[in-house]
Amino acid sequence: MSVEKITSLFKEELSVVNLGLEGFAEDLSGLGVPVIQVDWRPPAGGDARLAGLFDRIEANTGLDVAAANQEAAGRILKGKPTVVGIGVAEKDIPGMHKKLILHAGPPVTWERMCGSMRGAVIGGLIYEGLAGDEKEAEKLAASGEIIFEPCHHHSTVGPMAGIVTASMPVWILENTTYGNRAYATLNEGLGKVLRYGANSPEVIEKLKWMETDLAPILSKTIALHGPIDMKNLIAQVLQMGDEGHNRNRAGTSLLIRELAPYIVMLDEPKEKLSRVLKFMHENDHFFLNLTMPSGKCTVDAAADIEGSSVIVCMARNGTDFGIRVSGLGDQWFIAPATAVDGLYLPGYGPEDAGLDIGDSVITETVGIGGFAMAAAPAIVKFVGGTPADAINFTRRMYEITVTENDTYQIPTMDFRGTPTGIDVLKIVETGILPAINTGIAHKDPGVGMVGAGLVKPPTECFTDAFEAFAERYGVE
Amino acid sequence: MKRVIVRKDSYYDSVFLMLISTDVNKIDGVKDAVVAMGTEMNVDLISGMGLGTAEVKSSTPNDLIIAIDGESDGVLDEAAETVNKLLTQKKGAAGAEAAYRPGTLASAVEIVPEANLAIISLPGQFAAREARRALQNDLHVMMFSDNVSLEEEVALKKFAVEKGLLMMGPDCGTAIINGMPICFSNVVPKGPIGIVSASGTGLQEVACAIAKAGSGVSQAIGTGGRDLKKAEVGGMMMKLSIEALGADPETKVITVVSKPPLAELMGPVIDTLKATGKPAVVHFVGAGAREPDGKIQFAGSLEEAAKMAVAVASGTTYEGRTFDLSDAEIEAIVERETEKMSAGQKYVRGLFTGGTLTDESATLLEDALGGIHSFDASDPKFKLSDPHKSEGHTIVDLGEDIFTVGRPHPMIDPSIRTERMDREAEDAEMALMLLDCVIGYGSHADPAGAMVDQIKNAKAAVEKRGGYLSVIASVTGTDGDFQGLSDQRRKLESAGVVVMTTNYQATMLVRRIMERRAEK
Numbered sequence: 001m002s003v004e005k006i007t008s009l010f011k012e013e014l015s016v017v018n019l020g021l022e023g024f025a026e027d028l029s030g031l032g033v034p035v036i037q038v039d040w041r042p043p044a045g046g047d048a049r050l051a052g053l054f055d056r057i058e059a060n061t062g063l064d065v066a067a068a069n070q071e072a073a074g075r076i077l078k079g080k081p082t083v084v085g086i087g088v089a090e091k092d093i094p095g096m097h098k099k100l101i102l103h104a105g106p107p108v109t110w111e112r113m114c115g116s117m118r119g120a121v122i123g124g125l126i127y128e129g130l131a132g133d134e135k136e137a138e139k140l141a142a143s144g145e146i147i148f149e150p151c152h153h154h155s156t157v158g159p160m161a162g163i164v165t166a167s168m169p170v171w172i173l174e175n176t177t178y179g180n181r182a183y184a185t186l187n188e189g190l191g192k193v194l195r196y197g198a199n200s201p202e203v204i205e206k207l208k209w210m211e212t213d214l215a216p217i218l219s220k221t222i223a224l225h226g227p228i229d230m231k232n233l234i235a236q237v238l239q240m241g242d243e244g245h246n247r248n249r250a251g252t253s254l255l256i257r258e259l260a261p262y263i264v265m266l267d268e269p270k271e272k273l274s275r276v277l278k279f280m281h282e283n284d285h286f287f288l289n290l291t292m293p294s295g296k297c298t299v300d301a302a303a304d305i306e307g308s309s310v311i312v313c314m315a316r317n318g319t320d321f322g323i324r325v326s327g328l329g330d331q332w333f334i335a336p337a338t339a340v341d342g343l344y345l346p347g348y349g350p351e352d353a354g355l356d357i358g359d360s361v362i363t364e365t366v367g368i369g370g371f372a373m374a375a376a377p378a379i380v381k382f383v384g385g386t387p388a389d390a391i392n393f394t395r396r397m398y399e400i401t402v403t404e405n406d407t408y409q410i411p412t413m414d415f416r417g418t419p420t421g422i423d424v425l426k427i428v429e430t431g432i433l434p435a436i437n438t439g440i441a442h443k444d445p446g447v448g449m450v451g452a453g454l455v456k457p458p459t460e461c462f463t464d465a466f467e468a469f470a471e472r473y474g475v476e
Numbered sequence: 477m478k479r480v481i482v483r484k485d486s487y488y489d490s491v492f493l494m495l496i497s498t499d500v501n502k503i504d505g506v507k508d509a510v511v512a513m514g515t516e517m518n519v520d521l522i523s524g525m526g527l528g529t530a531e532v533k534s535s536t537p538n539d540l541i542i543a544i545d546g547e548s549d550g551v552l553d554e555a556a557e558t559v560n561k562l563l564t565q566k567k568g569a570a571g572a573e574a575a576y577r578p579g580t581l582a583s584a585v586e587i588v589p590e591a592n593l594a595i596i597s598l599p600g601q602f603a604a605r606e607a608r609r610a611l612q613n614d615l616h617v618m619m620f621s622d623n624v625s626l627e628e629e630v631a632l633k634k635f636a637v638e639k640g641l642l643m644m645g646p647d648c649g650t651a652i653i654n655g656m657p658i659c660f661s662n663v664v665p666k667g668p669i670g671i672v673s674a675s676g677t678g679l680q681e682v683a684c685a686i687a688k689a690g691s692g693v694s695q696a697i698g699t700g701g702r703d704l705k706k707a708e709v710g711g712m713m714m715k716l717s718i719e720a721l722g723a724d725p726e727t728k729v730i731t732v733v734s735k736p737p738l739a740e741l742m743g744p745v746i747d748t749l750k751a752t753g754k755p756a757v758v759h760f761v762g763a764g765a766r767e768p769d770g771k772i773q774f775a776g777s778l779e780e781a782a783k784m785a786v787a788v789a790s791g792t793t794y795e796g797r798t799f800d801l802s803d804a805e806i807e808a809i810v811e812r813e814t815e816k817m818s819a820g821q822k823y824v825r826g827l828f829t830g831g832t833l834t835d836e837s838a839t840l841l842e843d844a845l846g847g848i849h850s851f852d853a854s855d856p857k858f859k860l861s862d863p864h865k866s867e868g869h870t871i872v873d874l875g876e877d878i879f880t881v882g883r884p885h886p887m888i889d890p891s892i893r894t895e896r897m898d899r900e901a902e903d904a905e906m907a908l909m910l911l912d913c914v915i916g917y918g919s920h921a922d923p924a925g926a927m928v929d930q931i932k933n934a935k936a937a938v939e940k941r942g943g944y945l946s947v948i949a950s951v952t953g954t955d956g957d958f959q960g961l962s963d964q965r966r967k968l969e970s971a972g973v974v975v976m977t978t979n980y981q982a983t984m985l986v987r988r989i990m991e992r993r994a995e996k
């Protein structure tokens with residue numbers, strides 16, 4: 001027996017990790033011994049059966065979850081999301097056609113759709129000319145003639161209701177490292193907009209303007225500018241006070257700065273060009289529809305890695321919250337969507353809020369958004385009010401992630417990389433849920449955004465995925 | 477009037493909650509209150525109070541349950557508010573306000589890569605897993621938790637031995653590493669004596685006796701009680717610790733303290749001691765002294781183990797006196813203490829908080845008193861029919877599970893013992909009360925002060941009946957301890973207690989007194 005480690009302990013300064021009674025830590029720190037107290041929780045929330053599944057996974061000696069997760073997280077780090085242009089859904093999104101409507105979140109039928117998503121579907125059908133009015137649209141939506149599928153099944157992400165129809169212009173993003181693409185519509189701005197379920201004539205009119213004016217102008221601009229390196233832009237916005245989900249003010253400004261010299265070169269009436277710039281300027285979240293597909297094409301490259309417990313998709317449709325795990329293929333793990341704990345715009349309160357909705361949680365999935373809360377001091381009111389709270393909020397996420405981003409860094413944390421590669425095993429073990437920032441949609445279609453805040457995703461999705469993982473990879 | 481509040485996903489440490497329960501139960505008008513996590517046992521307990529609502533029954537060990545039975549709505553409100561206040565009370569000492577607390581051991585090690593010891597006092601069913609993680613991260617482990625299975629202990633210790641790491645415990649309450657008292661432990665000067673102990677209070681008593689004798693301790697390592705008691709564990713930590721002290725240049729003498737080990741483990745322990753080449757002192761509590769074996773001496777009491785070790789370390793001869801006081805002084809005390817006892821006062825009542833001290837006293841008094849009652853006596857004749865009620869000569873360890881259900885250990889919360897004292901005071905047959913008083917880190921802030929009222933009351937009650945209650949005690953501690961050995965002694969003496977240097981001397985004095993009592 002070697003006692004070298006023990007005799008060297010006798011020569012070192014004691015440095016203690018304390019799990020349990022805080023009194024023991026206090027006594028020692030009172031004597032000048034450095035002690036770190038662990039904020040311990042029972043693994044798997046104290047569920048002995050679930051905790052036992054960890055042993056089954058560990059017992060599989062042929063499986064190296066850590067290595068598989070490093071591979072998955074490594075792919076996320078290596079991803080290089082790049083804007084390559086603007087296209088049209090039907091032409092560019094794989095599998096898209098006239099009768100297909102894409103929506104946010106996991107699969108949901110017309111019958112189970114929440115109010116704002118139904119409103120957006122109705123608007124989409126009218127916009128496509130498939131229905132003349134609301135009544136016709138409802139009838140068509142319920143007829144079975146229209147097919148509903150998640151954006152995520154088509155390399156696409158959509159904020160809030162996330163409705164994408166055939167004629168809509170879409171951002172085309174490419175992960176230049178792996179060659180895969182992702183798509184998202186252009187952000188419509190605030191107020192009465194389709195993604196919050198509004199479908200009145202002015203909503204449709206704006207969508208048409210986006211199709212006929214905004215998209216072609218931006219498309220030509222990008223052609224002049226060349227591909228936009230989104231990785232670089234996101235790295236910058238994190239150092240400018242954005243976290244890429246609830247705050248996109250810096251990102252939107254940067255994008256305008258990036259594009260302005262080329263927009264003015266276009267042979268278009270000044271009024272049209274001005275309206276495009278003004279439209280972007282008046283909507284802080286214009287950039288969100290770029291961070292989202294950036295996240296999507298980045299994380300997609302980490303999917304389908306044998307033995308990896310890294311989450312490659314989180315999404316909500318206002319009815320359900322769903323996740324997918326790299327080592328578990330296409331399977332969704334779904335639980336009822338939860339309410340958002342948030343701050344409300346004047347005149348609104350929790351009674352107006354719909355349940356959690358949208359694909360924008362792809363930002364957290366890739367390690368920004370709520371995971372980069374510490375980067376956005378302006379919005380720390382969501383997490384307790386002080387920058388220190390925001391830093392602890394982000395720190396907590398390192399507990400459930402595999403690695404730290406080498407490009408997305410947080411200045412106030414000494415340029416530490418954002419927590420990246422969410423591990424479902426760590427979530428279940430620690431009971432720490434992913435921190436998700438989000439906007440709050442009104443529960444009725446067409447009213448719009450009523451607030452923003454944090455959402456605590458339902459635990460069941462993660463425990464279900466964990467059980468499936470143990471089933472797939474564990475041994476007796 | 478009853479009220480129950482369940483808070484989902486609000487985990488708190490069980491001992492922390494027990495202290496809160498104790499405080500809430502002190503509120504006027506509260507009949508019964510339980511603040512606990514929703515474990516199966518607690519849910520049963522709360523259901524037993526008539527508060528087993530559907531919400532309580534469906535709660536998990538991660539949910540906090542506050543169950544209160546009180547006289548009025550006002551009392552319930554007050555109690556609920558007190559719980560809230562205590563739960564959210566900020567701890568000033570634990571560093572800066574925004575200090576980050578990692579959620580897992582792994583991230584703690586990431587933040588503090590130089591960490592070298594993990595102290596684990598989590599509920600038993602979770603402790604082994606965390607200990608394994610700690611060992612995997614090359615941390616030595618002090619496991620205070622009990623209710624860890626034997627299989628888990630064996631696996632952990634095997635792994636620790638493989639890695640050359642200390643795995644102290646499970647159920648290890650005491651250690652002194654690099655002069656720092658860990659968990660229930662005392663501030664003892666640094667010195668040449670290394671201790672390995674399978675018993676917590678045994679370690680404390682020996683270390684403090686070493687300090688009282690003017691020497692000091694290099695390292696004191698706890699192994700947990702099963703190390704030498706179970707063949708499966710096979711003294712793995714005892715042997716590894718002895719080897720480590722053998723290799724430690726600061727340690728000149730090795731002292732081993734334990735309840736008598738399994739016969740088959742005795743040889744390997746002695747052989748390991750011999751292999752170090754260092755002088756050693758061994759004391760097996762309750763086993764009596766033996767002839768030396770080479771450089772190994774066998775002590776007959778905890779105090780003797782300390783004194784023998786000090787003698788070896790300082791190159792002096794161990795004198796083997798029973799008392800620090802002179803014979804004349806002892807005689808005067810014996811006479812004084814027996815003088816006014818009434819005829820009906822016949823029995824010794826030993827009310828202990830330290831397990832090994834209990835065993836030591838029971839062993840030393842057994843033959844002189846002709847048998848001692850306890851709740852777990854092997855001889856059915858001496859088994860208490862009600863553990864909470866003394867019969868004849870009785871010595872009990874009030875830190876045993878049977879007394880501490882849902883309450884903190886009496887070293888932390890003296891009320892288990894003071895309540896018992898109140899009951900004993902009504903027993904006309906009691907002649908003498910023998911007490912321990914263990915101070916140091918982990919213990920109550922003023923254990924002597926917390927029992928002086930009950931001691932005075934008991935003495936007064938006996939006097940009122942025309943007798944005299946002799947109270948004999950010892951204080952396990954040092955003047956370096958925050959409670960202060962001298963202060964604690966003074967408080968007890970002011971209540972009329974005869975305070976002896978060690979438990980051994982206190983017990984031997986009881987022996988003398990009871991012998992004199994029998995003569996009279």
